[in-house]
Amino acid sequence: MKYELIKNSNAGVIIDPTPILLDIKDTFKVSFVLPEESAYIALFRGEDNVEYKVVIKDSVALVPKQLFKKEQRVGLTVCQVDGEKMIHAWECHSLRIGAFLYLRQTQWQITAAVDDKEIYARIAELEKSHAETQTAFKTLQAENTRCMDECSKTAREHAEQVAELTKTLVSVKKANETLADRYNKAIKVINDLSERVKALEKNYDPTIIK
Numbered sequence: 001m002k003y004e005l006i007k008n009s010n011a012g013v014i015i016d017p018t019p020i021l022l023d024i025k026d027t028f029k030v031s032f033v034l035p036e037e038s039a040y041i042a043l044f045r046g047e048d049n050v051e052y053k054v055v056i057k058d059s060v061a062l063v064p065k066q067l068f069k070k071e072q073r074v075g076l077t078v079c080q081v082d083g084e085k086m087i088h089a090w091e092c093h094s095l096r097i098g099a100f101l102y103l104r105q106t107q108w109q110i111t112a113a114v115d116d117k118e119i120y121a122r123i124a125e126l127e128k129s130h131a132e133t134q135t136a137f138k139t140l141q142a143e144n145t146r147c148m149d150e151c152s153k154t155a156r157e158h159a160e161q162v163a164e165l166t167k168t169l170v171s172v173k174k175a176n177e178t179l180a181d182r183y184n185k186a187i188k189v190i191n192d193l194s195e196r197v198k199a200l201e202k203n204y205d206p207t208i209i210k
Helices: 116-202
Strands: 002-005 011-016 020-023 029-033 039-045 051-055 060-062 072-082 085-099 107-112
Touching: 002 072, 002 085, 011 029, 029 039, 051 060
Parallel strands: 002 029, 011 085
Antiparallel strands: 002 011, 020 107, 029 060, 039 051, 039 072, 072 085, 085 107
16 A cells, blocks of 8 residues: 655545555555655544554554554544644545454455545546646646747847848948048048148248239
């Protein structure tokens, strides 16, 4: 018999319903798949509501022998603890203790105590959970599609802006080159005029003009 404690939930489900069949003098063990490394205790409750606390060691709990006095249904709660503080608890599917040889009760067995009503309730719970998960997935998928469309639109707009800025930059660069060329030509003309003025001033003879 093996349970799995579902992480981020309060449910412990039977994943291996193989009955435990041993002589009363031997030890009955129930194993667990634990969600993480920690300290755990198992609380077994008989039909008289008396609770027995057992430390889970190496993912295994020993079923208290006090419960093997009669055929009964046994509740099971597993708690994750830190010292005396309880961190989390899982309600597990109950167990059924029965006599393998009913009349003599010389040999006991432990089986899963799940009747049709509980099975149907569990199926309904799983179907509801599946439907909710599907709805959440579709919502997430739609949101993901919307985000992708927005990202694509933004990327296109960004590319268009970059292209426009590139064109503007090329135009400005060309205009600057034109201005630089005209500036250089104007400077050359000014320099030539300056040279001519200097030459005229050098050769100027005021006695020629009367």
